[in-house]
Amino acid sequence: MSSESDGHAARRDFGAAPVEARWARSAQAWERAKAVLGGGVSTGLRASMRPHPLFFERGEGSRIWDVDGHSYLDYVLGWGPLILGHSHPSLVAAVGRQLRLGQTFGAGHRGEYEVAEQLCAAIPGAEKVLWSNTGSEANQIALRLARAATGRVRFIKFWGHYHGWSDSMLFGYRPSADGSLEGLASKGQHPGGLDDVILVPWNDLDAVRAALAAGSDSIAAIFAEPVLCNSGVIAPAPGFLDGLRKLCDSYGALLVFDEVITGFRVAYGGGSERYGVPADLVVLAKAIGAGLPLAAIAGRADLIDLTTKGVVHAGTHNGGPLVLAAASVTLTELARPGIYSTFEQRAARLVSGIRDSFERHGVLGAAHHVGPVVQVAPGIASVGSFSDYLCADWDWYDALTIQLLQRGVFNLPGGRWYISTAHTAEQIDETVEAFDDAVEATTNGVGLPQASPLRGARF
Numbered sequence: 507m508s509s510e511s512d513g514h515a516a517r518r519d520f521g522a523a524p525v526e527a528r529w530a531r532s533a534q535a536w537e538r539a540k541a542v543l544g545g546g547v548s549t550g551l552r553a554s555m556r557p558h559p560l561f562f563e564r565g566e567g568s569r570i571w572d573v574d575g576h577s578y579l580d581y582v583l584g585w586g587p588l589i590l591g592h593s594h595p596s597l598v599a600a601v602g603r604q605l606r607l608g609q610t611f612g613a614g615h616r617g618e619y620e621v622a623e624q625l626c627a628a629i630p631g632a633e634k635v636l637w638s639n640t641g642s643e644a645n646q647i648a649l650r651l652a653r654a655a656t657g658r659v660r661f662i663k664f665w666g667h668y669h670g671w672s673d674s675m676l677f678g679y680r681p682s683a684d685g686s687l688e689g690l691a692s693k694g695q696h697p698g699g700l701d702d703v704i705l706v707p708w709n710d711l712d713a714v715r716a717a718l719a720a721g722s723d724s725i726a727a728i729f730a731e732p733v734l735c736n737s738g739v740i741a742p743a744p745g746f747l748d749g750l751r752k753l754c755d756s757y758g759a760l761l762v763f764d765e766v767i768t769g770f771r772v773a774y775g776g777g778s779e780r781y782g783v784p785a786d787l788v789v790l791a792k793a794i795g796a797g798l799p800l801a802a803i804a805g806r807a808d809l810i811d812l813t814t815k816g817v818v819h820a821g822t823h824n825g826g827p828l829v830l831a832a833a834s835v836t837l838t839e840l841a842r843p844g845i846y847s848t849f850e851q852r853a854a855r856l857v858s859g860i861r862d863s864f865e866r867h868g869v870l871g872a873a874h875h876v877g878p879v880v881q882v883a884p885g886i887a888s889v890g891s892f893s894d895y896l897c898a899d900w901d902w903y904d905a906l907t908i909q910l911l912q913r914g915v916f917n918l919p920g921g922r923w924y925i926s927t928a929h930t931a932e933q934i935d936e937t938v939e940a941f942d943d944a945v946e947a948t949t950n951g952v953g954l955p956q957a958s959p960l961r962g963a964r965f
């Protein structure tokens with residue numbers, strides 16, 4: 507993960523100056539925040555927002571309002587969690603009800619097992635659940651379980667996949683300040699982790715096979731986002747996940763799907779349902795809490811039960827009644843008929859509008875989606891690999907996002923868009939129109955996007 511100043515010394519800062527007055531209150535708030543928060547933000551990634559981190563005061567459904575009084579259609583969705591949009595009435599009611607009954611007991615309650623039952627019913631192969639708070643934490647526990655189950659220490663992960671910020675997993679995600687992908691991703695990170703990770707290219711089954719063959723008796727697990735959402739929304743090649751499953755089985759390693767983004771999003775049962783491949787452990791976060799901090803590890807009972815045989819899994823806030831009240835409602839809402847086919851339709855419409863717009867304005871650019879996760883990448887024809895993704899013109903995209911903000915569309919740096927159940931067909935059409943206008947303004951202002959080899963991406 508890069509901090510704001512990493513990896514983009516030669517960044518072209520298009521377009522921010524003429525629009526500064528538009529976000530005067532946000533700019534002021536950010537100045538105040540910078541005086542008391544590291545980088546003026548609560549997570550380093552938010553510093554990459556353009557023209558600078560904006561400040562918000564309200565959200566409702568698919569809309570969000572900033573402190574300067576502008577409203578936007580929200581495709582950031584809290585960086586993924588808000589799958590039902592902002593403040594869904596059932597969620598507000600359920601959390602309100604629970605809040606009146608007490609916010610935490612530090613002891614057992616009904617939500618813990620009821621929502622675990624919902625997860626086990628939804629996720630292929632899941633028999634038991636552990637509750638946790640964030641995706642970073644939950645991946646740590648999954649790694650610990652895999653090590654305890656196999657008696658092995660090393661693990662395979664793929665270039666460009668993100669499994670949280672912990673010392674043991676933050677490798678091969680983004681180029682560091684010197685432009686290198688190798689080595690430690692963060693200053694202060696324990697160097698010992700480098701000995702335990704084997705990085706291989708996504709969708710390259712031969713590379714996985716070779717890595718397992720070379721280190722067969724030392725590899726505890728393969729970790730993968732079933733769709734490489736964090737670096738280009740790159741779907742698994744046909745047969746790839748199944749290939750991983752079979753290789754894990756023959757080498758006695760565990761298959762861990764990090765479904766922090768894909769879970770309850772690319773299908774109700776996540777990537778393992780969509781691609782028909784069960785993992786041994788599935789890590790969930792973001793959508794399951796619909797905006798409240800909740801994560802889970804769901805999987806084989808014998809693995810989860812290792813927590814009764816010496817594996818430590820702890821956390822003051824694990825499985826709290828408030829977040830589980832939110833999760834229960836969320837999973838119930840997402841189980842309604844037609845949710846996932848509507849996601850596909852909305853995303854397909856957005857993608858075709860974006861492609862048409864690029865074509866109309868002579869912009870080379872890629873747009874595609876998996877479920878309600880859309881990826882846009884200017885300057886390249888398609889995103890087939892992590893290196894394609896890094897080559898896209900993210901400076902140009904920054905200029906585009908500022909134009910989009912001025913037209914009432916809020917989206918993430920790095921080209922990923924999330925669609926919620928609250929986004930209507932009309933709002934997607936509205937967004938496509940705004941996108942077309944924004945592309946025209948961007949090309950008029952800064953020209954066409956240019957691909958460049960391994961640009962230091964910062965998100």
Ligand code: PMP
Nearest residue numbers: 640641642668669670766767791
């Ligand atoms: N895994 C994946 C696939 C993620 O996308 C993220 C967060 N973007 C994480 C893990 C880490 O989750 P958290 O931010 O909740 O720690």
